[in-house]
Amino acid sequence: SKVTASKDAEIAELKSKLARIADERASDARVTEADHKRALADATASRDAKIAELTQKLEAQKTTFATEKELAVTQARTQVERERDDLAAQVKLKAAEGEQKISALREEMATKLRAKDELIAYKEEEIARYKEMKARLSTKMVGESLEQHCEIEFNKMRAAAFPKAYFEKDNDVVDGTKGDFVFREADDEGNEVVSIMFEMKNESDDSTHKHKNEDFLKKLDSDRKKKNCEYAVLVTMLEPENELYNEGIVDMSYRYEKMYVIRPQFFIPIISILRNASLSALSYKAELAEVRNQNIDITHFEEQMEDFKTKFGRNYDLASRKFQTAIEEIDKTITHLQKTKDALVSSENNLRLANNKAQDLTIKRLTRNNPTMKTMFAELAEAKEAKEAGKLGEGLEDESSAE
Structure with missing residues (x-):
């Protein structure tokens, strides 16, 4: 281990020092052999003590390392066992859930199969019933039955x-x-x-x-x-x-x-x-x-508007033609009236002349150079006078009677 290597290095260093000291002492003529031995003994004792101390520390470190290693291994083993137990529990739970799902699926499939079998049986019964019914019916009755x-x-x-x-x-x-x-x-x-x-x-x-x-x-x-x-x-x-x-x-x-x-x-x-x-x-x-x-x-x-426009246009056209005709007729009438007026004016002159002549006409002129007419007018005049005289006499008699 690293500790052991370190201790060996220290020991080697000490041995090197001892050798160097020995060489120094051997080379030093003033150092006595006793001092050399005492120094060697002291160095040896110090070395042995140092070695013992280092050996004790090494053993203590080995013991501590072994204890820590054992503790770490124990903890790791405990953790692994705990994880293993957790995984085993999860596997068991998943397995139980899977079994439940499989069981439910099996039950569902069984239910569907039963329903399908029942439906197939029902259809087969219906088909059989229809076939039996059709076998008993005529063609006309089959159609009427549906x-x-x-x-x-x-x-x-x-x-x-x-x-x-x-x-x-x-x-x-x-x-x-x-x-x-x-x-x-x-x-x-x-x-x-x-x-x-x-x-x-x-x-x-x-x-x-x-x-x-x-x-x-x-x-x-x-x-x-x-x-x-x-x-x-x-x-x-x-x-x-x-x-x-x-x-x-x-x-x-x-x-x-x-x-x-x-x-x-x-x-x-x-x-x-x-x-x-x-x-x-x-x-x-x-x-x-x-x-x-x-x-x-x-x-x-729109149709009514177009119809109105069409009819209005036709009526306007008819009215326009009739209006023009009326104007022409009025013009003709004016011309005719003018001619009539002229004729009337001419007639008026003739009538005036005739009237003047009539005014100048007398019984004397009519009977002039006409003895027969003269005699007749004279008789008429006498008869008229006699008649008027008779009416006057009757009036007087009536007044006397009234008195």
Whole structure:
């Protein structure tokens, strides 16, 4: 160790000193052998004492080092054991948690398996029941049974979920075709919320010609448009082995607008989904209708304005032509009146001359050179005088009687 090496170095140094002292004493003739021996003894004793002291210190340091080393090892071992115990506890805890998770997962999987087995058993029972039912029904009765099933399912929910809805058989034939059922619902203001054209298709298992759902989609889309319905839904029992139609609601809008194909168990859910979606969009429809009405009002206003302008222009044109005609007629009338005035002025002159001549006309002139007329006028004059004399006599008699 370092301590031992240090002590050995000191011892070597002391030995070197002793040798040097011996050499000095040997070289010094004045030093006696006794002094040399005494000095050597003293040096030896001092060396031995120093060696003993150093040896004691070394042993003490070795003991202290061993004790500290043992203590450090003990502490390290204790720490390692403690960490080991902690790790073991954590491993046990993780293992317990893992076991719990595995147990819970196993239980969940077992529950799902049981539910799946129950669902499979239920479907198998349903399939068996439908097959048995189909085996007992004619082709017509098979189709009617699906329609009756849907109608019954709807009537069960009508009072609670669809109190203001219309769901009836489609009996209105348009262009030789019609759907099976029509669903319509309106809000309190009478605005239509949603409308659905339904087609129900079913067939017996022993049918010689198996139909596919694709065979009825085009007709259903046409019926929807003819009856002004927003959606079209095919409720079908066809293609029972086709997993596309067995998984749920099938959106066919990539082929035909707003069309869905469902199994009978999704009949009520599809109505609810489409109805709720339409209710959410009703406010937007109202706003759109208001905007459309505003546009229509503006259009009508513009149309009425253009109509007024057209009629006003036509009336103005007619009035202008009539006004011009009236002016021309007035001018003609003025010309005619002027001619009439001139004629009247000329007539007035002639009348004045005639009047003057009439004023100058007398009985004497009329009877001049005409004995016959002269005699007749004289007789008339006498008769007139006699008549006047008679009236005068009657008046006098009346006055006498009154007195």
